[in-house]
Amino acid sequence: MRSITISRWTAELHRRAIHLTQSPDPTCRDCDGKGGWWETVDGQFVDPVPCRCIENIRHIRIQLWRRGTDSAEAPF
Template identity: 45%
Template sequence: MSNSIRIGRWAAELYQRAIYIEQRPKRDCPDCGGHGAIEVGGEYVLDHTWEPDSEPCPCWDPYRTIRIPLWRRAKIVEPF
């Protein structure tokens, strides 16, 4: 069972102690095409295959997350 939902560019994941919400890459981004990474050069590795280097696309910030802690509901104490 998955404890995550997606609403447009936003993804929310539910854990036992917190909800994490993060923004996903723009689906129609002209730079990354929705993958969230752009190729910035690369190098040929030992077996002569091209290993591209990539970095996050400017359309999103993969390190920005909203964390909503889940606390126990405060006990309501009635005075009578």
Template identity: 40%
Template sequence: MAAAAVPVALAAAAAVLKARRWQLYADRHRIHLTPYPRRSCPDCRGEGGWWAGGPFPEMEACGCWSDRRELRIRLLPVPAWDEPPF
């Protein structure tokens, strides 16, 4: 069943990537789409945010990308480790 869902999920991901600005990460366990800042945004001008002043400045994210959800599609379960990876 999961093998049949992979082509459908990849086709949907390609359509989303064409419609908006998204970053795609895919492997055999998942498909992960994260939004990019819009280049035409009048607030951040494609930078993704701006620096807030003060003694310890922090980046404030612009709503053109931070208000959009990340999309995750789980394909295959990740195998459990029998022993630690180190």
């Protein structure tokens, strides 16, 4: 797998698809760009709390064409 990051987007090249994923806002005042924080009860980490900056995060999958095979040959 190969990947490249440009601004808030990460593009990953897989065998049959390209995945584009947006990261949390690095200028968010609530989570400092981490996407959330852990809620604590009596000093114990209980539940992750997502930040509002990741509510609109998008993930896009672009399907790549299958490789062509010779029709005379069996696919396996």
